Amino acid sequence: MSAKLTAAAAALQALSSPTRLAILAAVADLNRQRKPVVLGELGFDMRTLTKEMGRLTEAGLLTRSRGQLIADLTPLSALAEAVVEATALARAIPPASPLRRFLVHGRIETLPKKPADLEALAAALCTLLPNDRTLTEAEVNDCLAQAGDDVAGLRRLLVDLHFVRRNGSAEYRVIEAPIDVTP
Incomplete structure (x- = not known):
């Protein structure tokens, strides 16, 4: 249970920034539309984008697959379950x-x-x-x-x-x- 809560806390921390939340939402929206994620078109400067994407990746919310950036929202389900079980x-x-x-x-x-x-x-x-x-x-x-x-x-x-x-x-x-x- 402690490991789940630690992972949940990391995901919540990653989502606590409006910038990271906006990046994750933009990537998830492009994934849903089956469009490629072009970093320059997300509306953030590259320095901010690189830094915030790193934090989202550490939290398991962003991954790369075949050269594409993928929003992985499954940790949010585990997060909700961990919170409920607590x-x-x-x-x-x-x-x-x-x-x-x-x-x-x-x-x-x-x-x-x-x-x-x-x-x-x-x-x-x-x-x-x-x-x-x-x-x-x-x-x-x-x-x-x-x-x-x-x-x-x-x-x-x-x-x-x-x-x-x-x-x-x-x-x-x-x-x-x-x-x-x-x-």
Whole structure:
């Protein structure tokens, strides 16, 4: 995972420059049109072009094949996957778990309808909360915000399924829950 995140960081760094982004987009557009890439026609001075193309090549976003410059956007897919796998909820739910179908970009898009899936997802959510102390509602919300946009709904789910005990309206505590998140 660390190597993937390092490569992802390098690709993001390469894309952080508007000039490099414009160069990559121009090359990708010419590739898509099946036109040859003529460096002098990209609209950049050769010194800037050479320097920025070197950075894009180091990041694996530009390659040469048969004398042609090729925009290789496949590292961006690996980048997206690495970022998703680094999310807290994706780390809590194994890649082969059927619960993954409820996640989009490592976050909960929709809640399951089946009770077994809902309970398994709640167990995974519990792993985001510290279980060694009482939490405020704001702390619970901060933890659950990693998993989805409807933090109030997720918080209610944990309380309703008895994974979290609420005392009054301000104190929450995780109830000892099973770690297995498979439905």
